[in-house]
Amino acid sequence: MSSEECLGMFLWIVGGPQSVSQVENRFKRSTEVIHRKFNHVLECLNNMAVDTIKPKDPDFRDVHERLRDSRFSPHFDDCIGAIDGSHIPVVVPADEIVNHVGRHGYPTQNIMAVCDFDMRFTSVVVGWPGSAHDTRIFKDTLVKYAAKFPHPPTKGRYYLVDSGYPNCEGYLAPYKSTKYHVPEFIHGDPPQWDSHLRDKEFDRCDRDEYYMPGDLLPPPTGRVSNIVHGDDALMKVTRERIADGLLAATDGV
Numbered sequence: 001m002s003s004e005e006c007l008g009m010f011l012w013i014v015g016g017p018q019s020v021s022q023v024e025n026r027f028k029r030s031t032e033v034i035h036r037k038f039n040h041v042l043e044c045l046n047n048m049a050v051d052t053i054k055p056k057d058p059d060f061r062d063v064h065e066r067l068r069d070s071r072f073s074p075h076f077d078d079c080i081g082a083i084d085g086s087h088i089p090v091v092v093p094a095d096e097i098v099n100h101v102g103r104h105g106y107p108t109q110n111i112m113a114v115c116d117f118d119m120r121f122t123s124v125v126v127g128w129p130g131s132a133h134d135t136r137i138f139k140d141t142l143v144k145y146a147a148k149f150p151h152p153p154t155k156g157r158y159y160l161v162d163s164g165y166p167n168c169e170g171y172l173a174p175y176k177s178t179k180y181h182v183p184e185f186i187h188g189d190p191p192q193w194d195s196h197l198r199d200k201e202f203d204r205c206d207r208d209e210y211y212m213p214g215d216l217l218p219p220p221t222g223r224v225s226n227i228v229h230g231d232d233a234l235m236k237v238t239r240e241r242i243a244d245g246l247l248a249a250t251d252g253v
Contacts, residue, residue, distance in 0.1 A: 001029070001037060009034070010041040055081075055122045055150050060157060064117040075242045080152060081116045082160045083171070085134045102130035112137045114150060114159065122150050134164035138171075158238065167232045172239060 009027050012018055018026075023034050060080040067076050087108035092100050100107035108130030114123040125141050138161075141149060152158055152170035159171050167173035 001033065006037045006041050010038055013038060049124075053121050053124055055116065056118075056120070058150060059153050066117045075245045078157050078238075079160055079172070080157050081114055081122060081150075083112065083114050083138075083165065084162055085137065085164060086111045086113065087130055090130075096129075099129040099131055102132075104130065110134070110137060112141060123148075134162075135166055138165050155234070156238075158235065167235050167239070169232070169234050172235050175239070 005027070009023060009029075012026070013023055016022075020031055020034055023029070024031065027034070029037075063073070063077050064080075067073055067079060087102065087104055088111055090100060090107050090109050092107050097107050100109070102108060102110070109126060110128045110130050110132050112125040112128075112134070113121055115121050125137060125145070128137050142151075155169070157170065161167075161171045161173050163174055163176060165171060165173055
């Protein structure tokens with residue numbers, strides 16, 4: 001069986017997905033051959049991951065071209081990528097189902113992936129059951145794979161992460177209890193968050209999405225002086241700086 005046929009059979013199986021009986025009918029191979037060759041190709045792909053799933057530039061010396069757009073620069077010049085989790089449906093033995101059933105109600109693996117702004121995966125952590133929280137996977141990864149994980153190279157550089165991850169140095173999380181996704185605004189309650197706007201202006205912002213208060217520019221000292229120092233103090237400062245910059249830019253439009 002040629003390597004081309006093995007790879008074609010593998011891609012056909014995972015791309016469908018196709019059952020073993022369908023593969024037997026299509027490729028005219030026995031079940032034993034199908035399983036053996038499938039596992040062989042899978043093993044080869046796993047070995048190739050070391051050379052393909054990694055940053056193009058481990059030092060992240062340049063600001064990515066996409067971030068040079070006026071919509072993002074200079075606010076996200078120090079951003080080097082994004083981290084998020086994804087639940088992949090799996091079939092597991094009966095005694096493992098409870099561990100793998102999370103908030104989705106069916107067995108999954110919780111995969112943590114890191115990608116750059118070319119939509120390339122630069123790190124992937126697999127194997128965690130669906131019941132594991134994103135923060136647990138994140139913290140374990142930073143310790144267990146400390147030598148392999150593409151950490152932010154210098155102080156001030158950071159990844160964007162969602163609210164399931166901690167807001168700590170090198171990893172910028174969004175504001176808690178704040179709506180960001182369009183479906184949340186369409187189907188959920190009106191957004192609520194801490195604001196320095198006066199109540200009447202805040203209410204008007206709720207009624208008119210295009211309204212922007214005239215005195216919204218941040219004070220000369222900024223709002224970061226009131227931040228409580230701690231493990232995430234630097235990222236709180238970064239988050240406030242980005243928010244203030246975006247608001248100021250919007251006010252100038």
